[in-house]
Every structure is written in C-alpha cells, then in structure tokens.
Amino acid sequence: MQHPVPRQTGRGLARGIPAVLSVVSAFAIWEIYVRLSGISPLMLPAPSRVLDQIVQNRALLWNNTVPTLKATFAGFALSLTVAFGLSIVLDFMPRVRRALFPIFVVSQTLPLVAIAPLVVLWFGFDLTPKVLLVALVTFFPMLVALVDGYASTDPEIEDLIRSMGATRVQIFRAARFPSAMPYFFAGLRISITYAVVAAIFAEYVGARAGLGIVILNAKNSFRPDIVLAAVVISSLLTLILFAATALLQRIVLRWRDVEGHR
Amino acid sequence: MTALSLKDVSITLGDTHVLDRISMHVDQGEFVSILGPSGAGKSTIFRLLTGASPLQTGKITGATHQNSFAFMPQRDALMPWRRILDNLTLGLEVQGIPRKDARAQVAPLLADFGLADFTTHYPAQLSGGMRQRAALLRTIVQGRSIQLLDEPFGALDALTRTHMQTWFEDRWRTARWTTLLVTHDVREAVALSDRIYVLSRRPARVIAEITVPIPRPRLGRPPSAAAHDIEAHLLETLLHQTGENP
Numbered sequence: 001m002q003h004p005v006p007r008q009t010g011r012g013l014a015r016g017i018p019a020v021l022s023v024v025s026a027f028a029i030w031e032i033y034v035r036l037s038g039i040s041p042l043m044l045p046a047p048s049r050v051l052d053q054i055v056q057n058r059a060l061l062w063n064n065t066v067p068t069l070k071a072t073f074a075g076f077a078l079s080l081t082v083a084f085g086l087s088i089v090l091d092f093m094p095r096v097r098r099a100l101f102p103i104f105v106v107s108q109t110l111p112l113v114a115i116a117p118l119v120v121l122w123f124g125f126d127l128t129p130k131v132l133l134v135a136l137v138t139f140f141p142m143l144v145a146l147v148d149g150y151a152s153t154d155p156e157i158e159d160l161i162r163s164m165g166a167t168r169v170q171i172f173r174a175a176r177f178p179s180a181m182p183y184f185f186a187g188l189r190i191s192i193t194y195a196v197v198a199a200i201f202a203e204y205v206g207a208r209a210g211l212g213i214v215i216l217n218a219k220n221s222f223r224p225d226i227v228l229a230a231v232v233i234s235s236l237l238t239l240i241l242f243a244a245t246a247l248l249q250r251i252v253l254r255w256r257d258v259e260g261h262r
Numbered sequence: 263m264t265a266l267s268l269k270d271v272s273i274t275l276g277d278t279h280v281l282d283r284i285s286m287h288v289d290q291g292e293f294v295s296i297l298g299p300s301g302a303g304k305s306t307i308f309r310l311l312t313g314a315s316p317l318q319t320g321k322i323t324g325a326t327h328q329n330s331f332a333f334m335p336q337r338d339a340l341m342p343w344r345r346i347l348d349n350l351t352l353g354l355e356v357q358g359i360p361r362k363d364a365r366a367q368v369a370p371l372l373a374d375f376g377l378a379d380f381t382t383h384y385p386a387q388l389s390g391g392m393r394q395r396a397a398l399l400r401t402i403v404q405g406r407s408i409q410l411l412d413e414p415f416g417a418l419d420a421l422t423r424t425h426m427q428t429w430f431e432d433r434w435r436t437a438r439w440t441t442l443l444v445t446h447d448v449r450e451a452v453a454l455s456d457r458i459y460v461l462s463r464r465p466a467r468v469i470a471e472i473t474v475p476i477p478r479p480r481l482g483r484p485p486s487a488a489a490h491d492i493e494a495h496l497l498e499t500l501l502h503q504t505g506e507n508p
C-alpha cells in the first residue's frame with residue numbers, strides 16, 4: 001500500500017540528475033566560450049568571475065539581501081492575508097464577487113514598469129512601496145486559486161454535510177476550505193516565484209538599499225559581473241522560497257500522496 | 263407508529279417533471295425500499311427529505327427536516343483529506359459535540375463495522391467495501407431516528423455487495439433502525455425490506471407497493487421460493503413499465 005520512503009527519496013534524487021547535468025553543462029559551455037573567445041569581462045563575465053565577485057562582495061551582497069528579503073516577506077504576508085480574507089468574503093457573498101472580481105483582473109493588467117515609479121512617488125523610498133508592489137503582484141494568483149478551489153468542492157460532500165444540519169460557516173470550514181487547499185498551493189507556487197523579482201524591481205525604481213540597488217549601481221558603473229552576482233543571489237532566494245512552499249505543501253496535502261499509492 | 267410520510271409530493275426540476283404525486287410512509291422500526299429504474303427520481307426524494315431541494319407541492323409529515331434524518335449519499339462522499347476516524351465523527355462534530363466525545367461515541371462501533379484497524383487511514387487507502395462501511399457508520403452514528411440510504415451497495419462488485427448485504431442484514435436485525443433504502447437491485451430490495459415501493463420511469467409515480475412477509479434472516483442461505491416469487495413479480499412490474507419486454 002505504501003512504498004518505503006528511502007526508495008522514493010532515491011528516485012527523487014535520480015530524477016534530479018538530468019536537471020543538474022544540464023545546468024552544469026550550460027555553465028561549462030559559457031565558461032569555455034568566454035575563455036576561448038577572449039571577450040571582455042565588461043561585456044560578458046565568465047561564471048567563475050561571477051562566483052569570485054560573490055565571494056569578494058559577500059558583505060555588500062548580504063547587507064543588501066536583507067532589505068530585499070524583508071520587503072519580500074512583508075509583501076507576501078500582506079498579500080496572503082488579503083487573499084485569504086477577500087476569498088472568504090467573496091465566497092460568502094457571490095454578488096460582491098461578481099462586482100469586485102473584474103477590478104482584481106484589471107489590477108493584474110497594470111504594467112509594473114508604470115505602476116512602480118508611481119507607488120514609489122506616493123509612498124517614498126522606505127519599505128512601504130516595496131511591500132505594496134510585492135503584494136500587488138503576488139495576491140492575484142492566490143485569490144483566483146482560492147476562489148476556484150472553493151467552487152471545486154464536491155457537491156455530494158456539500159449536500160451530505162448540509163444534511164447533517166451544518167451552518168454555512170461549518171460547510172465552509174469542513175468542506176469548502178479543505179477542498180481549496182490543492183488549488184491554493186498551485187497559486188502559492190506561482191506567486192512565490194514573482195515575489196523576489198517584484199521586490200527587486202521596486203528597489204530598482206527607488207530605494208536606499210536592496211539587491212535592486214546593487215544591480216542599479218553595478219549597471220551604472222559597467223560591472224556586469226556584479227549585476228550577475230546579484231542575479232544569482234536573487235535566483236537562489238526564489239529557489240529557496242519555492243522549495244519551502246513545496247515542503248509545506250507535502251505536509252499539508254499529505255492525504256494526496258497517499259492517494260497516488262493505492 | 264408512522265415515522266415518516268409523504269403525501270402527493272410532486273416536483274419539477276427545470277423543465278423536467280421528476281416526481282408525480284408520490285405518496286409513501288415508513289413506520290417506526292420498519293425497513294422500506296424504493297425500487298425504480300435509473301433516473302426515475304429516487305435520489306430526488308432524498309434531496310427533498312434532507313432539504314437539499316425545496317418542496318414544491320405535497321406534504322411531508324412525521325419528521326421535521328434535518329434533525330430526523332441521517333443521510334448516506336449515493337457515492338460514499340468521504341472527505342479524502344480526513345482520516346477515517348475524522349470522517350466518522352463528522353456528523354457529531356457538526357452537531358457541536360467535542361471531538362473527544364465524538365470519538366468516544368464512534369469507538370465501540372468500529373469493530374462491528376470492520377474498521378477498528380483503519381481509523382488512521384485516509385479513504386483512498388481503503389477498499390470499496392470498507393469505504394461503504396465507513397460511510398454507513400458515519401450515517402448510523404449520528405443517532406438520527408431515520409436512516410436514508412441511497413444505493414449504499416450500488417458501487418460494489420457482486421461478491422463484495424453480497425458480503426455487505428449479508429453483513430448489513432445482520433446489523434439491522436439487532437438495531438432495527440427505521441430505514442428508507444433506495445435501490446435498483448430487485449434482489450437487494452427483497453432481501454432487506456419489510457415493504458417495497460416500486461417507482462415508474464420519469465415522471466415517477468408509485469406503481470406498486472409490495473409487502474415482503476419472509477422471515478429473517480434471509481441472506482446467507484439459499485433464497486426461499488417466496489423470495490423468488492416476489493423477485494419475479496417485481497422484475498415483471500419494472501420490465502413492463504420500462505417497456506423493454508415486448
């Protein structure tokens with residue numbers, strides 16, 4: 001009925017091998033190309049040089065990673081709260097849902113390039129505009145996922161619990177909310193990949209510190225190697241957050257793993 | 263004593279005339295079956311009783327909605343994200359009984375329903391027969407006065423179904439729950455019921471009411487000649503009705 005865990009982990013590692021190989025060979029080709037062509041590091045620095053810059057500038061990078069992380073977490077916490085709160089309101093009030101949903105869709109059509117400078121203009125160079133921009137970018141996938149997830153509830157399960165005399169709130173808590181969890185995690189995974197990028201973009205437009213500022217300054221002083229060093233850090237942050245949500249999903253949706261192993 | 267009665271209940275869903283002046287009753291401790299062709303409107307009767315569909319015309323008496331019925335839907339409707347024990351206590355939880363007390367109420371029944379070793383499993387880890395037993399126990403444990411069972415054995419393979427029917431008859435003989443069972447299995451209706459209502463095709467009318475005076479237990483032994491006669495008669499009624507018998 002259940003496979004032993006070690007075998008699964010082994011299989012997971014084995015499945016990761018092609019991905020690791022392709023990434024490593026891409027970097028190898030890049031490195032070889034830079035060395036053979038003798039291209040200037042001001043145009044295209046080799047991966048080894050980028051790595052070297054990360055080590056050399058570790059204090060600078062770390063000091064600027066902290067504000068970016070702060071903006072990411074604060075913004076994400078805000079959008080998570082708002083998405084959950086709104087999704088519950090919308091689920092209990094279908095009329096409000098029909099009235100407000102178009103507005104949320106429109107909020108996603110706004111080009112970040114145009115909105116970010118305005119938000120910075122209105123809210124200054126502190127944390128607030130970054131938090132707002134991260135929230136704006138990440139909240140919609142989660143809201144849609146939750147609203148769709150509630151609607152996916154098996155009608156037989158709802159009829160059953162209603163036949164038990166459940167109130168609307170009880171139906172929501174016992175049936176609709178758990179039904180939405182697989183959907184929610186799908187939305188969460190999409191959102192989390194936008195979060196760090198949104199924070200960096202907001203910093204790029206105007207901030208005192210952060211990876212976005214590192215990138216801006218490095219670009220202005222013609223240092224693509226430092227730009228790329230900051231990019232590597234930013235990618236790592238996203239990957240770590242993504243892995244964390246995947247882990248959380250495995251814990252919360254354990255019943256789904258079981259289903260696959262029938 | 264009459265536990266439940268329907269009088270001239272009709273219903274139209276969309277453009278479909280589904281029920282046509284249905285009248286039936288169930289006495290205290292009685293086992294009554296509703297037998298009818300697929301799509302006749304059997305589940306619709308249950309939806310009216312549980313309040314999932316509003317009553318349009320006619321009258322339902324003897325049982326106030328919801329608090330009188332425990333309902334077992336056509337598919338087991340176990341919540342895949344809840345372990346079996348938590349599925350079983352769902353109805354009690356909804357009634358506001360604390361989890362610990364709810365579990366204490368379920369515990370003594372687990373062995374009898376063959377679920378004692380599976381309380382921490384998820385529904386997906388159980389066989390069809392076990393899931394059906396879990397759904398049945400979830401229904402029974404609510405302690406309602408009337409059990410509404412919508413094709414509880416319909417989704418099972420023939421062998422498991424026979425096992426479950428025999429097992430269920432056994433439980434029923436000791437507990438004597440007031441039961442209204444929906445089925446389109448003639449053999450099942452005859453084996454389990456005190457009385458059987460036969461429905462026509464849609465719009466469903468009651469076309470026969472048959473009492474089954476055969477002593478129990480009826481299952482787990484060769485079928486009696488009397489059972490055989492009633493089965494043949496019911497089949498005849500249904501086939502004639504659906505027009506498949508030239």
Ligand SMILES: Nc1ncnc2c1ncn2[C@@H]1O[C@H](COP(=O)(O)OP(=O)(O)OP(=O)(O)O)[C@@H](O)[C@H]1O
Binds near residue numbers: 277299302
């Ligand atoms: N909301 C609805 N609107 C229109 N028609 C409906 C609606 N709900 C059910 N019906 C129709 O009512 C009829 C009876 O449905 P019902 O589920 O009660 O049948 P049933 O006798 O339980 O069938 P089965 O044996 O297949 O379970 C069906 O033909 C169905 O199409």
Ligand SMILES: [Mg+2]
Binds near residue numbers: 304305306336
């Ligand atoms: Mg049905």
